[in-house]
Amino acid sequence: MEVSQILYMNGGDGETSYANNSLIQKGVMLKAKPILEESIVRLSLSSNFPECVKLADFGCSSGPNTLLLAWEIMDIIHATCQRVNRKAPMFQVFLNDLPGNDFNTIFRTLPSFYEKLKKEKGSEFERACFIAGMPGTFYGRLFPDCFLHFVHSSYSLHWRSQVPEGLVGESGVPLNKGNIHIAKTSPHNVLKAYSDLFEKDFTLFLRSRSQEMVPGGHMVLVVMGSTGKADSSSNQSCSIWELLGITLNDMVLEGKVDEAKLDSFNLPYYAPTIEEAKAVIQTEGTFNIHRFETFEVDWDCNIDDDMSNKGYSFGKPGRGKYVAMSIRVVTESMLVGHFGKEIMDDLFERFSSKIEEYLEVEEGKHMNLIISMTKNG
Numbered sequence: 001m002e003v004s005q006i007l008y009m010n011g012g013d014g015e016t017s018y019a020n021n022s023l024i025q026k027g028v029m030l031k032a033k034p035i036l037e038e039s040i041v042r043l044s045l046s047s048n049f050p051e052c053v054k055l056a057d058f059g060c061s062s063g064p065n066t067l068l069l070a071w072e073i074m075d076i077i078h079a080t081c082q083r084v085n086r087k088a089p090m091f092q093v094f095l096n097d098l099p100g101n102d103f104n105t106i107f108r109t110l111p112s113f114y115e116k117l118k119k120e121k122g123s124e125f126e127r128a129c130f131i132a133g134m135p136g137t138f139y140g141r142l143f144p145d146c147f148l149h150f151v152h153s154s155y156s157l158h159w160r161s162q163v164p165e166g167l168v169g170e171s172g173v174p175l176n177k178g179n180i181h182i183a184k185t186s187p188h189n190v191l192k193a194y195s196d197l198f199e200k201d202f203t204l205f206l207r208s209r210s211q212e213m214v215p216g217g218h219m220v221l222v223v224m225g226s227t228g229k230a231d232s233s234s235n236q237s238c239s240i241w242e243l244l245g246i247t248l249n250d251m252v253l254e255g256k257v258d259e260a261k262l263d264s265f266n267l268p269y270y271a272p273t274i275e276e277a278k279a280v281i282q283t284e285g286t287f288n289i290h291r292f293e294t295f296e297v298d299w300d301c302n303i304d305d306d307m308s309n310k311g312y313s314f315g316k317p318g319r320g321k322y323v324a325m326s327i328r329v330v331t332e333s334m335l336v337g338h339f340g341k342e343i344m345d346d347l348f349e350r351f352s353s354k355i356e357e358y359l360e361v362e363e364g365k366h367m368n369l370i371i372s373m374t375k376n377g
Contacts, residue, residue, distance in 0.1 A: 025061075025065055025154070025155050026064070026065050026068070027297050027301040028154065028155060028222060028297055028301075028366075028368060029065060029068070029069065029154055029222075031295050031297065031368075031370075032154065032220070032222045032295075032368075032370050033072065035220060035291050035293065035370055035372050036072070036073075036076075036152070036220050036372075037076050038290075038291070038372065039150075039218045039219075039220050039290070039372045040073055040076040040077060040080070040150070040218070041076060041080050042218065042290075042374075043077075043149065043150060043218045044076070044077050044080035044081060044084075044086075045080065045084065046216060048216065049086070049089070050089060050149055051089055051090065052089055052090040052091070052092060053077065053089045053090070053091050053092070053149050053150065054092045054094070054147060054148050054149050054150075055070075055073060055091070055092070055093055055094070055148065055149060055150040055151070055152065056093075056094040056095075056096055056134065056142075056143065056148050056150075056151055056152070057069055057070070057093070057094070057095055057096065057152045057153070057154075058096045058097075058138040058151065058152070058153040058156060059096065059097055059138065059153050059154070059155070059156020059157070059159075060095040060096060060097050060101070060106075061097060061101060061156075062097075062101055062102040062103065062105045062106050063105070066095060066106050067106070067109060067110075067113050067131075069152060069154070070091075070093045070095075070129075070131065071113075071116075073150070073152075074091055074129065077089065077091075078121065088128070089128070090128040090129070090130070091128060091129045091130065092130050092132070093129065093130070093131045093132070094132055094133075094134045094143070094148075095131065095132070095133050095134065096133075096134040096135070096136065096138060096142060097135065097156075098135065098136070098137060099135040099136070100333065101135065103133045103135065106133070107133070110131060113131075114129070117129060137161065138153070138156070138205055138208070139161040139201055139204050139205055139208070140204065140208055141208050141211065141212065142208070142212070143212040144212070145211055145212065146212075146213070146214050146215070147212050147213070147214070148209075148212050148213045148214065148217055149213070149214055149217050149218070150217065150218050150219070151209050151212075151213060151217065151218070151219040151220075152219070152220050152221075153220075153221050153222070153223075154221075154222040155222060155223070155224065156223075157202065157205065157221060157223040158223050158224040158225075158269055158270060158271050158272075159268060159269055160194075160197050160198065160201055160268040160269060160270055161197070161201050161204075161268070162197070162268055163266045163267075163268050164190075164193035164194050164196070164197045164266070165193065165197075166189065166193045167190060167193060167266055174263040174264060175187055175189055175190055176190045176263075176266055177263045178245070178249055178262065178263065179242070179245050179266075180241060180244060180245040180248065180262070180265050180266060180267055181241035181242070181245065181266065181267045181269060182194060182241075182270075183241075183242045183245060184242070194270040195270070195272075195276065197270065198270045198272050198276065198280075199276070199279075199280055202272070202277065202280045203280055203283070203284050206280070206281065206284045206286070206287065207284060207286075209375075210284070210286040210287065210375055213375045214375070215375055215376070215377030216374055216375060216377065217374065217375045218372075218373070218374050218375075219287065219371075219372070219373045219374070219375070220370070220371070220372050220373075221369075221370070221371045221373075222368060222369070222370045222371075223271070223272070223277070223368065223369050223371075224271040224366055224367070224368055224369075225271050225272055225273065225274065225277070225294065225367050225368055225369035226271045226272065226273050226367060227273070227294075227367055239358075239362075239364070240299065240323075240327065240355075240364065241267060241269070243351065243354045243355060243358060244327065244331075244351055246354060247347060247350045247351045247354050248262050248339075248347070249262065250350065251343065251346070251347065251350070256343060256346070257339060257343065261338065261339060264338075265338050265339070267331070267334070268334075271367070272369070274292070274294065274369060277292075277369055277371065278292060281371070281373070285376075286375060286376055287373040287374065287375055287376065288373060288374050288375075288376055289371065289372070289373050290372045290373060290374065291370070291371070291372040292369070292370075292371050292372075293369075293370050294367060294368065294369055294370070295367075295368050295370065296365045296366065296367050296368065297365065297366050297368065298363075298364060298365055298366075299319075299323045299326075299355070299359070299364030299365065299366065300319045300322055300323055300359070300364070301366075319355070319356060319359055320351075320352040320353060320354070320355040320356030320357075320359065321352045323352075323355045323359075323364065324348050324351045324352035324355055325348070325352075327348075327351070328344075328348045328351075332344060335347070
């Protein structure tokens with residue numbers, strides 16, 4: 001089945017929804033905010049600043065973070081325009097994700113979003129903002145030529161357009177047997193297949209956005225990354241996938257998961273190194289890099305906020321559950337499509353325990369890349 005049909009965050013607003021389990025992503029957005037603000041201010045002060053700013057968020061998902069970004073961008077532009085005595089523009093905001101994304105949950109929150117705009121910024125500001133969904137893969141064109149002034153993507157570009165080809169040997173034996181992603185036991189060809197696909201996908205993303213953006217348009221990207229090649233045991237963003245793979249292997253040994261099913265499953269995910277991402281940008285050649293930085297967040301980032309919001313305390317043993325749920329809401333659609341829905345609760349209970357054990361002896365951290373660029377011309 002095509003990745004575009006099965007990759008989407010859990011919808012709705014229930015216990016296992018992305019909307020209720022996306023505080024880690026919010027923490028990442030807050031860490032990235034200074035660079036986002038710098039880029040937006042630079043756009044606001046440009047000599048060819050438009051009367052209507054067209055901006056797109058690629059991989060918007062659904063939940064409180066989706067409209068938070070739009071609010072932040074409009075707030076920064078509004079404040080900058082006031083400071084330099086420039087008339088604030090109108091806004092067209094395009095929210096992009098794959099067709100399986102729960103756009104309806106986003107649209108249901110728009111009335112309260114507009115009401116907040118009216119209350120805090122005035123009725124004129126409310127009438128100057130227009131928000132629309134744009135379903136489709138961002139590995140290809142989605143907008144007309146020279147259309148967008150600002151492009152943003154956070155925690156989406158580490159997802160690949162497909163599972164890499166070449167993960168099965170000539171004899172039909174899976175090369176990544178027993179793993180669901182790059183792991184310490186994965187052969188080099190598996191790493192190369194993932195790395196090559198990242199290069200192809202990211203090039204296509206940049207080329208598509210280059211055609212859609214106006215000359216001088218701004219882009220800020222936040223993506224999970226790695227400090228070294230992904231066959232390194234120091235790659236924390238892969239360790240969590242190794243733990244999920246180990247959990248599935250345990251279920252194979254108990255006869256709860258078919259071994260062939262496990263061996264044929266590989267996540268369409270790759271966290272690039274700084275060097276890999278920078279090389280693709282430079283080779284593609286149509287963007288000028290202003291900032292390229294890295295930062296880390298804990299696997300259990302914002303857990304205290306989660307406990308407060310949900311009105312209960314996990315205590316120390318609850319970190320595993322919190323982290324496991326953050327992974328469940330982004331991977332369940334793919335796992336259900338391959339292994340079936342009936343094992344999900346058992347799988348993530350076990351995964352929660354694995355994470356708890358891991359965090360007792362190791363630090364769990366997600367390494368992230370943030371890139372601020374402008375289109376040449």
